[in-house]
Amino acid sequence: MLKRMVAIGCFGTALLCATPAWVQDLPAIKSTTVELPAGDALFPGGASADAINNNCLACHSPDMVLNQPPLPKATWEAEVHKMINAYKAPIDDADVPAIVGYLVQTKGKE
Numbered sequence: 001m002l003k004r005m006v007a008i009g010c011f012g013t014a015l016l017c018a019t020p021a022w023v024q025d026l027p028a029i030k031s032t033t034v035e036l037p038a039g040d041a042l043f044p045g046g047a048s049a050d051a052i053n054n055n056c057l058a059c060h061s062p063d064m065v066l067n068q069p070p071l072p073k074a075t076w077e078a079e080v081h082k083m084i085n086a087y088k089a090p091i092d093d094a095d096v097p098a099i100v101g102y103l104v105q106t107k108g109k110e
């Protein structure tokens, strides 16, 4: 009995350890570098941009905003509320006027 178990054990181990012919070598993993286009990290304008920098960069870069065409104030207001209501941006109501003010100043249209 013991002999048979040893024999089965040895045979099983040999089966498990032998590398079958269809197993391919792992592909070599090489490091590479990718040049991504540089985007602005912050909204320009110093202190006047504080409110928008503090509230509008959690989910996308400034380019998402700065690449929009000039828009009327009401459209910017609606856009900020869309971020809050549709996308759940955690923005304090008290910061909304300063954000809209910045947007009108930099990307506003009569």
Ligand code: HEC
Binding pocket: 052, 055, 056, 057, 058, 059, 060, 064, 065, 068, 079, 080, 082, 083, 087, 088, 089, 090, 091, 099
């Ligand atoms: C909670 C995440 C979040 C925050 C914070 C946020 N946004 Fe967005 N924003 C999004 C998403 C999601 C989109 C849609 C992205 C897409 O379509 O690829 C978007 C898109 C935009 C667009 C492109 C037009 C559009 O409506 O799709 C503008 C402009 C914009 N955001 C402005 C702002 C401004 C201004 C703020 C700050 C008041 C802000 N976002 C903060 C999530 C956010």
